[in-house]
Amino acid sequence: VDDAIVVTENIYRRWLIDDKITIATAIDAVREVGNPTILATFTVVAALVPMAAVSGMMGPYMAPIPVLGSVAMMFSLFAAFVFTPYFIMQFVPPINVLHKMHEKEEKEGKILHAFFHSTIAKLFNIRNYGMGFLIGLVVAFFLSMSMFYTTAVPVKMLPLDNKSEFGVSLDMPDGTALSETASTLHKMAQILRKMPEVVSIQSYSGTAKPFDFNGLVRHSYLRQNSSEGELQIQLAEKHERNRSSHEVALEARQLIRQVALDAGANYAVVE
Secondary structure: OHHHHHHHHHHHHHHHHHOOOOHHHHHHHHHHHHHHHHHHHHHHHHHHHHHHHOOHHHHHHHOHHHHHHHHHHHHHHHHHHHHHHHHHHHOOOOHHHHHHHHHHHHHHHHHHHHHHHHHHHHHHHOHHHHHHHHHHHHHHHHHHHHHHHHOOOOOOOOOOOOOOEEEEEEEOOOOOOHHHHHHHHHHHHHHHOOOOOEEEEEEEEOOOOOOOHHHHHHOHHHOOOOOEEEEEEEEOOHHHOOOOHHHHHHHHHHHOHHHHHHHOOEEEEEO
């Protein structure tokens, strides 16, 4: 919306200077900000386009940003010069309303200026004030960083989603026979199938399940040793169950924990 805001504000600014509302002034106001607005839009597009050249695994996930972002920016530029002036003239406020809006903005600006001038100036002019503020920032920074260590605030890279599936990745001790890996997976599946939300389970021993986004990122499609296996758990649709897939996955992790401990294996419940 930035382009439209620039056009709108400049039209109102010119009307306030002239103290009258005319179409000619509006046209000239749009012309006045035309070149810089176009250049600013092209600059953003130029910054986005190189992302389309990202190759490898992240290429397909980066590509929509430069493509859709550039299209959106160009459309916003078109809308700012075509639709915005039209609608401004359709819903033009009286000149006295514009003056009242301007006076209100001036008052707010003076209050904010007085506040920041009285506080920020002290950072430079009063040594104790500035040093105290700096020390406070450093302490606050390390306190916030400590939340990672104490887990006071859980950190998750991606937001939770309510999917209809999740997986279990099993790593038996190196050299484990394929039959033993399959047996351990079978025990886990027998436990998980008793969960009311579970519809079906597929077991893959000594090979990888058909990989999804997570498999693409973690390269799980390369798993093919006899000691490696995976379970693919299919859940009922989200409107047919009360718990989210994340809640089901958390319970599943606890249910199969003992089986993995007995086998001396490492396992992960993968959402």
